[in-house]
Amino acid sequence: MNPTASMKATTTKFELKMGKATREAYGEALAELGRKNPNVIALDADLAKSTFSATFGKEFPGRFYTVGIAEANMVGIASGLALSGKIPFASSFAVFLVDKGYDQLRMCVAYPHVNAKFVGSHGGISIGEDGPSQQSVEDLALTCALPGFVVIHPADEHSARALVHRMAEHVGPCYMRTGRAKAAVIYSPSDTFEIGKAKVHGDGADCAIIACGFEVGYALQAQAQLEEEGVSVRVLDMHTLKPLDDAAVAKAARECGAIVTAEEHLLDGGLGARVAQAAAKSHPVPMEMVGVRDTYAESATPEQLMEKYGLTAPYIVQAVRDVLKRK
Amino acid sequence: MTMMKRVESVDELKALALEMREDIVKMICAAGSGHPGGSLSEVELLTALYFRVLRHDPKNPQWRDRDRFILSKGHGAPALYAALAHAGYIPREMLMTLRKLGSPLQGHPDKRMLPILEASTGSLGQGISIGIGTALAAKLDQLDYHTFVMIGDGESQEGQIWEAAMFAPFHKLNNLTVIVDNNRQQLDDFTDVILSLKPFAEKWKSFGWNVEEINGHDFGQVIPALESARANKSERPTCIIANTVKGEGVSFMANNVKWHGVAPKPEERDAALKELEALKV
Numbered sequence: 001m002n003p004t005a006s007m008k009a010t011t012t013k014f015e016l017k018m019g020k021a022t023r024e025a026y027g028e029a030l031a032e033l034g035r036k037n038p039n040v041i042a043l044d045a046d047l048a049k050s051t052f053s054a055t056f057g058k059e060f061p062g063r064f065y066t067v068g069i070a071e072a073n074m075v076g077i078a079s080g081l082a083l084s085g086k087i088p089f090a091s092s093f094a095v096f097l098v099d100k101g102y103d104q105l106r107m108c109v110a111y112p113h114v115n116a117k118f119v120g121s122h123g124g125i126s127i128g129e130d131g132p133s134q135q136s137v138e139d140l141a142l143t144c145a146l147p148g149f150v151v152i153h154p155a156d157e158h159s160a161r162a163l164v165h166r167m168a169e170h171v172g173p174c175y176m177r178t179g180r181a182k183a184a185v186i187y188s189p190s191d192t193f194e195i196g197k198a199k200v201h202g203d204g205a206d207c208a209i210i211a212c213g214f215e216v217g218y219a220l221q222a223q224a225q226l227e228e229e230g231v232s233v234r235v236l237d238m239h240t241l242k243p244l245d246d247a248a249v250a251k252a253a254r255e256c257g258a259i260v261t262a263e264e265h266l267l268d269g270g271l272g273a274r275v276a277q278a279a280a281k282s283h284p285v286p287m288e289m290v291g292v293r294d295t296y297a298e299s300a301t302p303e304q305l306m307e308k309y310g311l312t313a314p315y316i317v318q319a320v321r322d323v324l325k326r327k
Numbered sequence: 328m329t330m331m332k333r334v335e336s337v338d339e340l341k342a343l344a345l346e347m348r349e350d351i352v353k354m355i356c357a358a359g360s361g362h363p364g365g366s367l368s369e370v371e372l373l374t375a376l377y378f379r380v381l382r383h384d385p386k387n388p389q390w391r392d393r394d395r396f397i398l399s400k401g402h403g404a405p406a407l408y409a410a411l412a413h414a415g416y417i418p419r420e421m422l423m424t425l426r427k428l429g430s431p432l433q434g435h436p437d438k439r440m441l442p443i444l445e446a447s448t449g450s451l452g453q454g455i456s457i458g459i460g461t462a463l464a465a466k467l468d469q470l471d472y473h474t475f476v477m478i479g480d481g482e483s484q485e486g487q488i489w490e491a492a493m494f495a496p497f498h499k500l501n502n503l504t505v506i507v508d509n510n511r512q513q514l515d516d517f518t519d520v521i522l523s524l525k526p527f528a529e530k531w532k533s534f535g536w537n538v539e540e541i542n543g544h545d546f547g548q549v550i551p552a553l554e555s556a557r558a559n560k561s562e563r564p565t566c567i568i569a570n571t572v573k574g575e576g577v578s579f580m581a582n583n584v585k586w587h588g589v590a591p592k593p594e595e596r597d598a599a600l601k602e603l604e605a606l607k608v
């Protein structure tokens with residue numbers, strides 16, 4: 001619950017400049033929205049200091065409800081607020097918001113297609129020492145399985161901030177996963193982001209690495225390392241998992257002929273599975289997937305866990321080498 | 328079967344409680360993260376359970392007839408680990424591995440890594456339901472073990488708590504006891520500020536529970552309440568509302584919401600240990 005842990009990979013020369021955690025950017029963007037639109041309401045389930053919804057709460061106490069440790073109730077309340085013309089943003093740890101609120105997300109939000117927004121912080125295993133009960137490794141698959149939902153997982157503070165604004169503009173249910181640890185700065189405040197449009201870094205044509213969240217930073221490190229080995233890759237920041245940028249996947253598959261995906265999530269139903277589905281339809285190519293393999297993690301430092309569960313840059317580099325053999 | 332020897336002297340129990348408090352402060356400091364407040368508030372309750380009330384045998388942790396203890400408020404694990412160490416289930420040195428890579432002492436209780444635990448917890452609201460399951464199994468198998476579940480007051484805001492609260496009396500589970508570590512705080516603030524549970528005892532009573540309200544730091548009240556719940560001959564389950572102080576034993580942590588989920592720095596650890604040392608007789 002303290003924001004000091006950072007996600008630096010240790011084994012490559014390409015250094016990442018660390019910025020704010022995406023959860024912190026969420027709180028700031030939410031407060032910006034609050035200033036622009038009196039219909040924006042925030043809800044939290046006793047984790048307001050951790051999700052940074054407290055940033056909004058401090059400025060707009062009259063539009064901020066901490067509902068107690070009661071996630072299912074919170075999702076239902078958000079639905080009712082949205083049905084009454086408000087734009088509710090409800091937050092908690094990803095694992096409690098999505099897993100405890102899932103039937104309500106389905107029945108009260110996705111099924112009637114209401115305009116409510118949900119933000120799960122502390123996504124993935126990089127939360128570290130609290131262990132698996134607090135580590136969400138399934139939220140992206142679960143929310144992608146809600147028809148009509150937009151599902152977003154930003155890589156850094158600037159994309160997070162911009163995409164919170166896009167979520168508010170979008171009419172319909174949205175879920176965003178944010179992270180606990182400080183995130184590498186990948187963009188500048190003037191970069192623009194659109195829901196469902198991947199950000200492409202480089203034009204390497206040997207392989208495409210498609211990543212989301214912290215994995216984008218690792219993918220850029222892998223790109224630099226591979227460049228030195230004479231392998232030229234491009235990196236796609238697939239910040240929106242749903243609707244997936246099918247056109248960008250098709251183009252990457254066609255132009256590179258090989259894809260590696262990287263996500264801080266179970267391989268079941270996450271980014272890799274979704275990209276594979278898209279590529280299979282448009283332009284099937286050999287693929288390798290970096291992600292959590294059918295297990296819960298454990299308690300340790302964020303760096304140790306990302307290393308042990310195979311999510312850092314060297315694992316992406318190895319996956320590219322492997323996929324190139326199958327080209 | 329040999330049972331864990333009961334500690335009869337209250338002075339000895341008090342000394343044990345102090346040592347467990349020292350362990351909690353040290354282990355969370357060494358881990359660099361964790362939940363001191365809600366661990367320190369549990370100490371007398373766990374001491375009374377593990378050294379006086381529970382029927383258990385540290386040499387035979389899978390004993391069929393052992394009483395079950397489930398820590399539903401899993402973030403309070405450091406206090407449970409300290410109790411397990413003092414009772415002889417795990418070596419005391421292991422406490423300093425809390426939250427470190429490969430340690431059986433995970434941030435929240437994890438049965439995969441420490442199989443002697445009765446449940447894996449950490450998502451609040453679920454422990455009473457598990458306890459209902461073990462209590463039902465005792466009835467089905469005609470065994471006389473008792474199940475104790477500890478929950479938090481903030482945790483009691485979860486709907487599942489009240490689904491379980493409805494079920495246990497309906498099925499006459501007099502072999503089940505819920506202990507509320509009622510330290511009046513949750514994560515973001517005091518429970519009465521976030522979402523008050525009042526009237527709390529009346530809620531449990533109206534659901535059909537025997538309810539007793541005690542001072543959760545006074546062995547003179549804790550022991551009789553737990554012992555009479557253990558010997559419950561009525562047809563109702565028992566709920567013990569133990570009024571406690573979050574951060575009890577360390578002046579700067581006591582009743583201060585800041586200490587819900589922050590580890591003491593080495594200077595703060597030393598200041599806390601000095602205060603605890605001064606409490607020794």
Ligand SMILES: Cc1ncc(C[n+]2csc(CCOP(=O)(O)OP(=O)(O)O)c2C)c(N)n1
Pocket residue numbers: 045046047069096100364365366368400402449450451452478479480481482483508510512513514573587
């Ligand atoms: C379902 C769920 N929601 C949120 C959390 C995060 N969380 C951990 S401890 C805590 C506060 C618990 O308050 P309480 O039950 O009163 O325990 P105590 O004050 O004794 O620490 C919260 C919200 C969680 N662990 N599980």
